[in-house]
Every structure is written in structure tokens, then in C-alpha cells.
Amino acid sequence: xxxxxxxxxxxxxxxxxxxxxxxxxxxxxxxxxxxxxxxxxxxxxxxxxxxxxxxxxxxxxxxxxxxxxxxxxxxxxxxxxxxxxxxxxxxxxxxxxxxxxxxxxxxxxxxxxxxxxxxxxxxxxxxxxxxxxxxxxxxxxxxxxxxxxxxxxxxxxxxxxxxxxxxxxxxxxxxxxxxxxxxxxxxxxxxxxxxxxxxxxxxxxxxxxxxxxxxxxxxxxxxxxxxxxxxxxxxxxxxxxxxxxxxxxx
Amino acid sequence: xxxxxxxxxxxxxxxxxxxxxxxxxxxxxxxxxxxxxxxxxxxxxxxxxxxxxxxxxxxxxxxxxxxxxxxxxxxxxxxxxxxxxxxxxxxxxxxxxxxxxxxxxxxxxxxxxxxxxxxxxxxxxxxxxxxxxxxxxxxxxxxxxxxxxxxxxxxxxxxxxxxxxxxxxxxxxxxxxxxxxxxxxxxxxxxxxxxxxxxxxxxxxxxxxxxxxxxxxxxxxxxxxxxxxxxxxxxxxxxxxxxxxxxxxx
DNA sequence: TCTAGGTGGCGAACGCCGTTCGTGTCAAGA
DNA sequence: TCTTGACACGAACGGCGTTCGCCACCTAGA
Numbered sequence: 001x002x003x004x005x006x007x008x009x010x011x012x013x014x015x016x017x018x019x020x021x022x023x024x025x026x027x028x029x030x031x032x033x034x035x036x037x038x039x040x041x042x043x044x045x046x047x048x049x050x051x052x053x054x055x056x057x058x059x060x061x062x063x064x065x066x067x068x069x070x071x072x073x074x075x076x077x078x079x080x081x082x083x084x085x086x087x088x089x090x091x092x093x094x095x096x097x098x099x100x101x102x103x104x105x106x107x108x109x110x111x112x113x114x115x116x117x118x119x120x121x122x123x124x125x126x127x128x129x130x131x132x133x134x135x136x137x138x139x140x141x142x143x144x145x146x147x148x149x150x151x152x153x154x155x156x157x158x159x160x161x162x163x164x165x166x167x168x169x170x171x172x173x174x175x176x177x178x179x180x181x182x183x184x185x186x187x188x189x190x191x192x193x194x195x196x197x198x199x200x201x202x203x204x205x206x207x208x209x210x211x212x213x214x215x216x217x218x219x220x221x222x223x224x225x226x227x228x229x230x231x232x233x234x235x236x237x238x239x240x241x242x243x244x245x246x247x248x249x250x
Numbered sequence: 251x252x253x254x255x256x257x258x259x260x261x262x263x264x265x266x267x268x269x270x271x272x273x274x275x276x277x278x279x280x281x282x283x284x285x286x287x288x289x290x291x292x293x294x295x296x297x298x299x300x301x302x303x304x305x306x307x308x309x310x311x312x313x314x315x316x317x318x319x320x321x322x323x324x325x326x327x328x329x330x331x332x333x334x335x336x337x338x339x340x341x342x343x344x345x346x347x348x349x350x351x352x353x354x355x356x357x358x359x360x361x362x363x364x365x366x367x368x369x370x371x372x373x374x375x376x377x378x379x380x381x382x383x384x385x386x387x388x389x390x391x392x393x394x395x396x397x398x399x400x401x402x403x404x405x406x407x408x409x410x411x412x413x414x415x416x417x418x419x420x421x422x423x424x425x426x427x428x429x430x431x432x433x434x435x436x437x438x439x440x441x442x443x444x445x446x447x448x449x450x451x452x453x454x455x456x457x458x459x460x461x462x463x464x465x466x467x468x469x470x471x472x473x474x475x476x477x478x479x480x481x482x483x484x485x486x487x488x489x490x491x492x493x494x495x496x497x498x499x500x
Numbered sequence: 501t502c503t504a505g506g507t508g509g510c511g512a513a514c515g516c517c518g519t520t521c522g523t524g525t526c527a528a529g530a
Numbered sequence: 531t532c533t534t535g536a537c538a539c540g541a542a543c544g545g546c547g548t549t550c551g552c553c554a555c556c557t558a559g560a
Contacts, residue, residue, distance in 0.1 A: 031525095032524090032525060032526080032537080032538050032539075033538075033539095034526095034537085034538085035537085035538080057516085057517065057518080058517080058518060058519080059516085059517075059518090062539095067538070067539070068538085068539050068540065068541095069517095069518075069519080069539095070519080070520080070521090070538075070539055070540075070541090071537080071538050071539055073518095073519075073520085074536075074537045074538070075537090078518075078519075079517095079518065079519090127380070129380075130377070130380035130427060133428075133431040133449075134431075134449060134450055134453070136453055141457070141462065141465070144465060145462050145463075145464050145465050148464035148465060148468060149464050152464060158467075158468050158471045159471045159474070160483075161464075161468060161471070162468050162471035162472040162474065163471075163479075163480055163483040163484065164483075164487070165472075166472075166480065166484070167421070167483065167484035167487055170420075170421060170424035170425055170428065170484070171417070171420060171421055171424065173424060174420035174421070174423060174424045175420055177380060178383075178420065181383040181384075199383075199384060200384055203384070203386055207391070212391065212395045213395075214395050214398035214399050214402060214411075215391070215394060215395050215398060217408075218398060218408050218411060218412050221408045221409045221411070221412035221413075222412040222415075222416075224409070224412065229413075230413055230416065233410075233413040233414075233417065234413065234416070234417035234420070236491060237414070237417055237487065237488050237490075237491025237492060238487050238488065238491060239491070240487075240490055240491035240494050241486060241487025241488060241489070241490035241491045242487060244490050281554095282508085282509050282510080282553095282554065282555075283509075284508085284509085284555095285508085285509080307545085307546065307547080308546080308547060308548080309545085309546075309547090312510095317509070317510070318509085318510055318511065318512095319510095319546095319547075319548080320509075320510055320511075320512090320548080320549080320550090321508080321509050321510060323508095323547095323548075323549085324507075324508045324509070325508085328547075328548075329546095329547065329548090501560100502559105502560085503558100503559090503560085504557105504558095504559090504560105505556105505557095505558090505559105506555105506556090506557090506558105507554105507555085507556080507557100508553105508554085508555085508556100509552105509553085509554075509555095510551105510552090510553090510554100511550105511551095511552090511553105512549105512550090512551095512552105513548100513549085513550085513551105514547105514548085514549075514550090515546100515547095515548090515549100516545100516546080516547090516548105517544100517545080517546070517547100518543105518544095518545085518546100519542100519543080519544090519545105520541105520542085520543075520544100521540105521541090521542085521543090522539105522540095522541090522542105523538105523539090523540090523541105524537105524538085524539085524540105525536100525537085525538075525539100526535105526536085526537080526538095527534100527535095527536090527537105528533100528534090528535090528536105529532105529533090529534090529535105530531100530532085530533080530534100
């Protein structure tokens with residue numbers, strides 16, 4: 001890989017080249033590379049997509065870019081900064097509609113469905129959410145703004161809008177992270193049934209039915225994993241609650 | 251601290267004792283300590299209470315117990331196991347009532363309020379929740395069983411009970427973790443206003459009002475932090491949604 | 501009482517992590 | 531051409547969870 005430069009390895013008259021003495025070794029034989037923050041985020045997201053969140057270390061990203069981890073710090077202030085950027089990059093795929101008071105509930109659901117879909121499409125990306133407290137990327141901000149606008153168009157009081165957007169995002173983040181754990185387990189090549197649902201299955205099956213009749217009696221329902229059903233159920237709960245706070249429309 | 255044992259340091263005739271040669275140094279001068287899993291969990295919880303979750307490392311726990319981190323592994327299989335135990339220890343404080351169909355909503359709320367209170371009482375304990383996928387401690391299991399029993403007593407279908415307990419626990423976990431981040435920031439001795447709410451304040455204040463009129467117009471509501479208000483709001487949403495699924499009672 | 505096996509305590513070290521420091525390179529501007 | 535600031539990058543720091551190998555201790559059985 002490393003090719004000695006000419007000044008560091010003067011031409012030998014003939015025969016085998018003598019090894020370059022240590023004090024004459026070039027620090028860097030290959031031209032230094034040039035990076036951008038975008039390239040770093042792209043590499044990080046690619047690693048998450050192909051290897052999962054646990055593989056996304058500064059070293060692994062640097063390796064992907066053909067350099068060392070220190071090079072990343074010229075562009076991101078640290079791991080946390082990088083996570084903000086990665087999440088925000090993913091969420092640029094979320095498009096929000098202008099508010100329509102007649103169908104505000106469906107609009108909220110649509111936005112949150114899209115958020116979840118984006119998170120899920122990147123494997124276990126959602127597992128990064130708890131590592132940052134308060135997402136501050138542009139995409140997240142735009143999405144929050146849109147949700148607030150929709151809630152406000154429904155006539156909800158300001159405080160209800162504010163608390164509502166918080167509850168909604170907590171729920172979506174939570175379920176996305178839950179699903180991310182499940183997705184990771186499945187992708188890691190574990191035996192079929194070793195997914196989180198499989199573990200819950202076995203856990204519940206091992207419970208003493210006399211002591212835990214509800215859990216054991218609802219094992220199938222508790223571990224049911226059919227499409228978006230679980231997500232939609234929770235969304236319905238929240239939206240029903242919010243609708244109860246909105247003015248009645250004729 | 252280390253006191254040479256008598257066999258390793260034979261009595262000198264007089265004067266200053268000669269240093270013990272390396273090959274005669276006792277491996278352990280003090281009697282070996284005896285630990286229990288309970289003591290380890292107690293030490294871990296004490297560290298969380300006094301220094302926060304970030305300080306709870308295997309090394310720090312071992313230090314608290316006067317030993318090295320390797321000693322912990324005879325009693326816990328690893329950090330994840332320890333976290334399960336710590337969370338479960340904390341949640342032993344949760345007491346659940348027998349179901350009363352006439353006041354099932356208040357019962358659910360009471361249980362979840364208690365869960366949250368327990369989590370909050372241990373500083374930023376809730377930040378540990380995302381590190382484990384599916385809590386399997388006894389306390390958690392007992393609590394889930396009780397919530398299911400209450401929901402079932404309200405006449406909710408099995409699937410609604412199952413999805414409902416999931417949504418409720420996701421919400422409580424989410425908001426507890428959110429509050430834990432806030433609590434940690436405040437406890438870390440940062441300047442007043444450096445709490446998460448303070449950061450959100452400044453973040454929202456820095457947004458361009460023409461582009462983000464909803465966020466900037468609701469800054470006060472979004473950052474409002476008054477007792478249990480925010481938590482109760484989300485709980486009300488979920489319970490309203492669940493009540494809509496329950497049979498109507500005379 | 502003695503012996504053997506199992507359990508557990510513990511030091512040293514491993515491999516990995518995020519990050520910093522110091523040095524060298526490069527490009528733009530004077 | 532020279533200077534300066536930004537950036538690339540190797541080496542190393544300090545920290546983490548964990549394992550390995552050794553030794554001590556305890557208990558059960560002969």
C-alpha cells in the first residue's frame with residue numbers, strides 16, 4: 001500500500017533496494033484525503049444499514065473512509081454530534097403536509113407513520129435516540145413544527161399542543177427503539193425465534209401460570225407481531241385522547 | 251492498607267524492616283472478602299443515587315466494595331445482567347392493588363405514577379432502561395401482571411390489554427428517561443438554566459420565528475416544567491384512548 | 501481428620517472505545 | 531514567495547467491560 005516517495009528512497013545503483021532507515025521514513029506516503037461532514041455522515045449511515053448501530057464507532061467510520069478516527073474530529077465535535085447528524089440525515093426523508101383541520105388526526109398519523117418507517121428502514125437506527133437527549137437537527141425541527149401546526153389547526157389549546165407533540169414523539173421513539181432491538185436480533189443471524197418476540201415467548205412460557213395467570217393467558221397477544229398493528233394501536237390511543245381535547249366540529 | 255502477613259515478613263532482629271523481596275510478596279495480605287449479589291446491587295444503586303448512572307461502572311462498583319471488577323463476575327454475568335437486577339431492585343417498591351373495575355383508570359394511573367416516582371427517586375436511573383431490551387425482573391413481571399389484570403377487569407379485549415400494557419410502559423419509560431436526563435443535568439452542578447429545559451429554551455429562542463412560528467410561539471408551553479403535569483397529560487391521553495375501547499358501564 | 505472438588509476472590513491483561521495532542525500538509529491570501 | 535489557518539493523521543491517553551489463570555476457602559464425603 002504505502003509507496004515510498006522518491007526523495008525518501010534514492011535510486012540504488014543496482015540490485016535489491018536497501019530498507020529505508022526509520023529516520024527517513026515519510027510520515028505519509030499517500031496523498032492526504034479530503035473529507036466533508038456529509039461524507040462522514042454517509043459512511044456512518046451506511047455502516048448502520050449494513051452492520052447495525054453497534055458497529056458504528058469512530059474507528060469503523062474512519063476505516064470506511066480510509067483514514068484514522070482522529071480525522072473525523074475536524075468535522076464533528078464528537079460522537080454525540082455525529083449521532084445528531086446521522087438521525088437528522090435519515091429524517092430528511094420525512095415530508096409534512098400543510099395542516100388540514102378536517103383531517104388533522106389522519107395527518108398526524110401519516111407523519112408519525114413516515115417517521116417510524118424511516119427509522120425502521122435503517123435497521124436499528126432508532127437505538128441511537130436515547131443517546132441524545134433533545135434532537136436538534138433541522139429535519140426534526142421541521143417535523144415538530146409541522147406536527148404543532150396540525151395540532152393547532154385542530155383547535156387544541158397551546159399547552160395541549162406542546163404536551164401532545166412531546167407524548168407523540170416519546171411514543172414513536174419508544175416503539176421505534178423497541179422494534180429496532182427486535183430488528184437487530186433478527187438481522188444478527190440468530191436462530192429463528194431468537195428475536196425479541198421469541199425471547200418474550202420463552203420468558204412468558206416459563207412463568208408459573210398460577211402466579212401469573214394474566215401474562216401466561218395472554219402470551220399470544222403479548223407477543224403478536226403483525227405488521228404495524230402494535231404501533232397503530234398506540235397511535236390510536238394517543239389520537240383518541242387528543243381528539244377529546246379538540247373543539248367539536250360540525 | 252495492605253498489611254504483610256507474618257509468614258511473608260519474618261521478624262527482623264531489630265531496626266528497620268527490610269523490604270519483602272518480590273518473589274515472597276503475598277498475593278493477598280488481607281483476608282478475602284465475601285460478596286453477595288445483593289451487596290453488588292446495593293452498591294450499584296447507591297452509586298446511581300449519589301453520582302448518577304454514568305458513574306456506575308463495574309470498576310466503580312468494585313471500588314465501592316473494596317475489590318476489583320473481576321470479583322463481580324462470580325455473581326452477575328455481565329453489565330446487562332446487573333442492570334436488570336438494579337432496575338428490579340428499585341421497582342420492588344412498586345405495590346399494585348387488586349383490580350377494581352369501577353376505578354380501573356385511576357388504578358392504572360396510580361400504578362404508573364408509582365413506577366415513575368420510584369424511577370425519579372433514584373436520580374437518572376431511568377436512563378438505564380434503553381440499555382436492556384425486555385425487562386425480565388420479578389418486580390417488573392409482577393407489575394405487568396397487575397396492569398394486565400386491571401385492564402382485563404375493565405372488560406378490554408385481550409389484544410387491547412396486551413398492546414395497552416406495551417404502550418403504557420413505553421410511555422412511562424420514555425418520559426422517565428426524559429426526566430432523568432433533565433435531573434442529571436441539574437444535579438451535575440451546571441449553571442442554573444443549563445438543564446434540558448434551559449437548553450430547549452435557548453434552542454427554541456434561537457430559531458427564526460418566520461420559519462418556525464409554531465415552535466417559537468409556544469416556547470413557554472413547550473418548555474413548561476411544572477410538577478407532574480406533563481406526565482399526567484400523556485397518561486390522560488392513553489387512558490382516554492383505552493377507555494374508548496372498554497365496554498360502557500352502567 | 502483428611503482430601504478433593506467446587507466456588508469464588510482477585511490481579512493482570514486483553515481488546516475495544518472516544519478523544520486529545522502534536523506534527524505535518526495544503527491551500528488561500530497578502 | 532511567505533504566512534497563516536484549517537485539516538489530515540499517527541500515536542497515545544484514559545476509560546470501559548470482560549476474560550484468564552491462579553489461589554484461597556469451604557464443604558461434603560471417606
